[in-house]
Amino acid sequence: xxxxxxxxxxxxxxxxxxxxxxxxxxxxxxxxxxxxxxxxLVPMTYYAIIAVALNLCVGILGELSIGHCGFMCIGAxxxxxxxxxMADKIPxxxxxxxxxxxxxxxxxxxxxxxxxxVLRLKGDxxxxxxxxxxxxxxxxxxxxxxxxxxxxxxxxxxxQMALNLESDGTMIINGAMGITGTPKDANFMIGIGVLxxxxxxxxxxxxxxxxxxxxAIRDNHIAAEASGINVTRYKMLAFTISAAIxxxxxxxxxxxxxxxxxxxxxxxxxxxxxxxVYVVLGGIGNIRxxxxxxxxxxxxxxxxxxxxxxRMLIYSIxxxxxxxxxxxxxxxxxxxxxxxxFGFKKKVKVVK
Amino acid sequence: MSFLxxxxxGLSLGSIYAIIALGYTMVYGIAKMLNFAHGDFIMVxxxxxxxxxxxxxxxxxxxxxIAVVVSxxxxxxxxxxxxxxxxxxxxxAASPLAVLITAIGVSYFLENLALIIxxxxxxxxxxxxxxxxxxxxxxxxxxxxxxxxxxVISLVILICLQLFINKTKQGQAMLAVAEDKGAATLxxxxxxxxxxxxxxxxxxxxAIAGALLCSAxxxxxxxxxxxxxxxxxVAAVLGGIGSIPxxxIGGLVxxxxxxxxxxxxxxxxSDAIVFGILVIVLIVKPTGILGKVxxxxx
Numbered sequence: 239x240x241x242x243x244x245x246x247x248x249x250x251x252x253x254x255x256x257x258x259x260x261x262x263x264x265x266x267x268x269x270x271x272x273x274x275x276x277x278x279l280v281p282m283t284y285y286a287i288i289a290v291a292l293n294l295c296v297g298i299l300g301e302l303s304i305g306h307c308g309f310m311c312i313g314a315x316x317x318x319x320x321x322x323x324m325a326d327k328i329p330x331x332x333x334x335x336x337x338x339x340x341x342x343x344x345x346x347x348x349x350x351x352x353x354x355x356v357l358r359l360k361g362d363x364x365x366x367x368x369x370x371x372x373x374x375x376x377x378x379x380x381x382x383x384x385x386x387x388x389x390x391x392x393x394x395x396x397x398q399m400a401l402n403l404e405s406d407g408t409m410i411i412n413g414a415m416g417i418t419g420t421p422k423d424a425n426f427m428i429g430i431g432v433l434x435x436x437x438x439x440x441x442x443x444x445x446x447x448x449x450x451x452x453x454a455i456r457d458n459h460i461a462a463e464a465s466g467i468n469v470t471r472y473k474m475l476a477f478t479i480s481a482a483i484x485x486x487x488x489x490x491x492x493x494x495x496x497x498x499x500x501x502x503x504x505x506x507x508x509x510x511x512x513x514x515v516y517v518v519l520g521g522i523g524n525i526r527x528x529x530x531x532x533x534x535x536x537x538x539x540x541x542x543x544x545x546x547x548x549r550m551l552i553y554s555i556x557x558x559x560x561x562x563x564x565x566x567x568x569x570x571x572x573x574x575x576x577x578x579x580f581g582f583k584k585k586v587k588v589v590k
Numbered sequence: 591m592s593f594l595x596x597x598x599x600g601l602s603l604g605s606i607y608a609i610i611a612l613g614y615t616m617v618y619g620i621a622k623m624l625n626f627a628h629g630d631f632i633m634v635x636x637x638x639x640x641x642x643x644x645x646x647x648x649x650x651x652x653x654x655x656i657a658v659v660v661s662x663x664x665x666x667x668x669x670x671x672x673x674x675x676x677x678x679x680x681x682x683a684a685s686p687l688a689v690l691i692t693a694i695g696v697s698y699f700l701e702n703l704a705l706i707i708x709x710x711x712x713x714x715x716x717x718x719x720x721x722x723x724x725x726x727x728x729x730x731x732x733x734x735x736x737x738x739x740x741x742v743i744s745l746v747i748l749i750c751l752q753l754f755i756n757k758t759k760q761g762q763a764m765l766a767v768a769e770d771k772g773a774a775t776l777x778x779x780x781x782x783x784x785x786x787x788x789x790x791x792x793x794x795x796x797a798i799a800g801a802l803l804c805s806a807x808x809x810x811x812x813x814x815x816x817x818x819x820x821x822x823x824v825a826a827v828l829g830g831i832g833s834i835p836x837x838x839i840g841g842l843v844x845x846x847x848x849x850x851x852x853x854x855x856x857x858x859x860s861d862a863i864v865f866g867i868l869v870i871v872l873i874v875k876p877t878g879i880l881g882k883v884x885x886x887x888x
Binding site for chain 1: 680688696699703820823824827869872
């Protein structure tokens with residue numbers, strides 16, 4: 239069967255994810271997986287998913303976003319609100335499915351709305367505005383109070399008391415305390431499934447006419463516009479899809495923990511930057527690299543847990559050294575020279 | 591009267607943001623990089639003052655002065671070292687994101703080093719300014735000493751920086767490097783030295799800002815610089831990044847908006863309002879208040 243290089247490349251990516259899944263399942267079945275490691279599996283999938291989403295924005299669209307966790311936050315809170323309200327009314331399977339659709343749809347909507355002003359800006363200005371939006375989302379959600387009782391929904395942005403709930407009422411979002419008691423619907427298999435679907439969407443987008451238009455805008459937006467590409471439309475398309483995928487990571491996140499809070503540790507700019515680190519180290523524009531880097535870099539601090547308080551220090555040094563080794567023009571030149579001496583030189587085809 | 595008090599508090603906080611933003615904007619303008627570790631330089635400065643003034647506590651004002659001076663010097667050295675080890679190798683890298691991620695690595699490094707040395711518990715910082723301040727209108731309007739000193743220092747720094755950049759050879763060299771590194775090299779300017787000097791000045795400003803910040807808000811933790819750092823960056827962008835008066839204006843606007851919205855609207859939403867202002871300003875004027883519009887050529 240003849241396959242072009244890109245199809246083959248994509249199949250390898252899917253293959254790696256499926257193989258990783260199978261290995262983990264075998265380990266789990268034979269009891270070789272500690273409960274600590276088991277708890278890291280779902281986070282690993284949602285970090286891989288949001289890394290793919292961010293790479294679509296940074297690598298393919300070429301716009302630096304440092305507020306992507308804001309979309310994750312939106313996906314997490316909308317879907318968790320739905321699941322909590324419907325906890326006793328819909329069985330878990332369909333409920334989780336609808337939660338996904340809601341989380342993704344709302345994140346996409348916000349991606350679209352935020353994209354309108356953000357994508358008019360350029361470079362660092364764009365980056366800082368995405369950071370601003372991420373912080374705004376986090377802050378506003380922290381001020382939300384939503385409760386439900388026999389009279390219906392109550393909403394306030396002041397405090398719990400302002401809701402005037404009846405005695406039979408329950409809080410859904412309790413300001414900075416967030417949502418407690420979201421049904422724990424997410425598991426590793428669903429996480430892998432969502433990761434595969436996001437990969438299919440992003441990789442197919444890249445290899446499509448739309449994807450080529452998006453990359454043409456990234457490489458030179460003036461030339462792209464002159465070639466008749468609708469720059470705004472394609473920028474919005476990529477940004478919205480990226481936000482939607484980030485939203486799906488949020489749905490997984492919120493259905494994997496019992497207490498969901500819009501804390502800066504998970505949804506602030508720091509978290510968004512951590513995802514950006516995954517994307518850059520995995521290779522900007524390299525979707526497979528994002529998945530691998532997200533998994534390794536998420537596990538690295540956890541594996542270094544034995545080193546206790548030195549682990550983040552070591553992680554930061556590893557990060558700096560890796561960046562210098564990978565990107566420094568001098569180091570790259572030195573590597574080329576050294577490897578040439580050892581005879582690792584690439585064979586050059588001589589064309590006569 | 592209370593409005594005036596809040597306004598002055600806002601001016602004071604804004605002045606601190608402005609001092610940090612000046613460092614940010616200088617480094618950005620010349621090295622074309624976002625120094626995410628800038629906020630952590632503030633933290634380092636605070637811890638240096640905290641340690642030294644703790645050790646010299648018997649020496650009164652002299653101890654504090656020594657602590658502040660040592661902190662400024664150490665922060666400059668830290669800035670120079672960071673630039674030399676972590677940022678210089680990545681100058682001219684294929685992607686501008688490379689140095690950004692390294693800066694994030696430096697930020698993690700400094701925060702975690704402080705965490706190991708000083709622990710995670712919040713330390714109470716004793717103000718470097720002991721002056722109680724003045725009161726007007728029969729005690730109705732009280733202005734704290736630290737507030738006045740902060741505003742005065744920021745103005746002095748602004749004037750000195752403007753003079754330095756516009757009147758001295760080194761300052762002109764900075765402008766030239768900011769404009770075009772290649773051309774500056776051809777004119778005989780030592781680009782590496784100029785960038786080093788920029789980092790030294792920017793980091794020294796961070797140390798000064800740290801001393802003032804922790805005097806006004808005396809809770810010292812390894813993450814004390816992170817949020818002010820980000821807000822100062824927002825201020826620098828708001829004012830037009832690369833512009834020194836812009837950083838000042840951006841800082842003041844941000845500080846005043848933050849304090850007033852905390853007081854009159856909602857303390858929970860004040861950050862959202864601050865960032866909202868940034869979004870609105872950039873949508874109306876995409877290069878900030880005093881930013882230069884650079885026409886893109888095909």
